[in-house]
């Protein structure tokens with residue numbers, strides 16, 4: 103069996119000095135799609151941040167795409183983030199830069215130099231998210247759903263082993279949320295591994311995936327019939 107993409111054992115998740123989720127045991131294998139649910143303030147974002155190196159793992163063990171979270175050095179964080187695609191609720195695009203420029207910025211920052219290859223890669227990811235014809239637009243000219251498509255394209259640039267999506271539909275209306283979810287599903291079907299924090303029960307009910315819940319400071323897997331909170 104292939105090594106898991108993510109493996110946490112007895113991991114404690116902190117926000118500064120506060121223990122938010124204790125004793126997390128979690129294995130995510132290649133090709134999995136997991137939802138991460140839980141009430142506001144339960145610690146979903148804190149867990150996500152720990153996984154991409156924004157919050158340090160203080161106790162327990164954690165391996166993610168071959169990086170040891172317990173022993174993560176500052177200089178390793180950019181390399182970890184090259185192997186993870188991160189999608190945020192608020193898109194985090196460079197607003198007064200074009201769609202193409204947003205993606206080019208990431209490729210150049212991660213060592214891509216060849217102009218032809220950069221252009222090909224950007225075309226490839228924009229095609230995947232249905233935004234190829236809008237490459238010249240400024241990010242601020244796009245709708246929320248379009249911005250999230252570009253942010254998903256950005257997450258795909260370095261062919262990540264794991265996509266972490268933290269409330270990717272949180273700023274979108276219900277119809278646009280469904281469209282973005284269809285896109286994430288397609289990306290999953292193409293072989294990608296995804297962990298997605300969400301509050302959106304419309305999506306959980308419509309698109310069935312394995313589900314993790316954070317409640318009362320603990321993380322556990324729940325069955326598909328998740329009731330609305």
Ligand SMILES: Nc1ncnc2c1ncn2[C@@H]1O[C@H](COP(=O)(O)OP(=O)(O)OP(=O)(O)O)[C@@H](O)[C@H]1O
Pocket residue numbers: 117118122140141142143144145146147148149
């Ligand atoms: N920067 C911070 N400094 C200190 N405490 C924080 C910080 N960010 C969050 N917290 C606290 O940590 C706990 C977990 O917050 P977190 O953002 O992980 O929850 P969440 O489940 O992602 O919530 P939401 O669904 O609202 O995004 C909360 O009690 C929150 O108040």
